[in-house]
Amino acid sequence: MIELVKMETQRYPELELDSELHRQITELRNQCFPDHAVPRSYYKQMPHFRELIHNGKHLIAHVGLDYRTISVGGVSISILGVIDLCVDPDHRSLGLGGQLIKSVIELGQAKQVDFILLAADDQRLYHDNGFGAISADCSWLKIDEFKNYGIAKQRLENVLMIHKVGEKDWPVGPVDMLGYLF
Numbered sequence: 147m148i149e150l151v152k153m154e155t156q157r158y159p160e161l162e163l164d165s166e167l168h169r170q171i172t173e174l175r176n177q178c179f180p181d182h183a184v185p186r187s188y189y190k191q192m193p194h195f196r197e198l199i200h201n202g203k204h205l206i207a208h209v210g211l212d213y214r215t216i217s218v219g220g221v222s223i224s225i226l227g228v229i230d231l232c233v234d235p236d237h238r239s240l241g242l243g244g245q246l247i248k249s250v251i252e253l254g255q256a257k258q259v260d261f262i263l264l265a266a267d268d269q270r271l272y273h274d275n276g277f278g279a280i281s282a283d284c285s286w287l288k289i290d291e292f293k294n295y296g297i298a299k300q301r302l303e304n305v306l307m308i309h310k311v312g313e314k315d316w317p318v319g320p321v322d323m324l325g326y327l328f
């Protein structure tokens with residue numbers, strides 16, 4: 147049984163990450179997403195922030211965050227996009243994933259953010275933390291290995307999940323990500 151004292155979540159602007167943190171994130175990310183393993187600390191594009199939890203020197207939990215304006219039904223909505231949330235397999239089911247999600251929600255509530263947004267097939271952790279799934283006609287920039295392939299237009303049924311953290315309600319209408327899909 148792993149002894150886990152409550153561990154601090156630390157927030158890093160992407161620009162402040164040193165090569166050792168990039169190495170640790172790359173290793174953890176590739177371990178947690180083996181079908182999308184790449185020799186870098188992000189999959190398509192660098193995020194704006196990272197939230198990290200270390201156990202001593204060992205990185206055990208990670209989430210990337212993008213702060214972005216998207217368009218929903220023609221209305222601008224400020225979001226924090228959740229990217230590559232992952233926890234070391236030896237430290238799962240201890241509440242660390244929930245700790246990171248709660249930290250992101252609190253950050254959004256404290257700042258100029260309307261919604262936390264993510265895409266997920268397995269939605270349990272997010273439902274448990276107050277997210278709801280939405281369906282919408284969506285468009286986003288397709289990116290693969292440093293090449294863009296133009297704009298995807300597709301209806302996403304119950305793939306995107308949102309959590310309100312500001313005053314605005316989620317507008318009716320199509321979602322334009324104004325960038326890539328996390």
Ligand SMILES: CC(C)(COP(=O)(O)OP(=O)(O)OC[C@H]1O[C@@H](n2cnc3c(N)ncnc32)[C@H](O)[C@@H]1OP(=O)(O)O)[C@@H](O)C(=O)NCCC(=O)NCCS
Nearest residue numbers: 178231232233238239240241242243244266268269270271
């Ligand atoms: C999803 C993940 C981050 C959860 O981390 P965690 O520290 O175990 O989370 P918590 O302890 O706070 O909560 C655990 C609960 O999350 C839910 N959960 C488990 N795997 C999940 C998954 N892949 N996606 C969403 N929810 C998940 C379950 O309800 C689980 O409850 P259980 O422990 O009783 O089975 C971790 O399982 C992981 O890194 N998985 C691989 C990467 C991944 O799929 N990330 C999500 C991308 S959207």
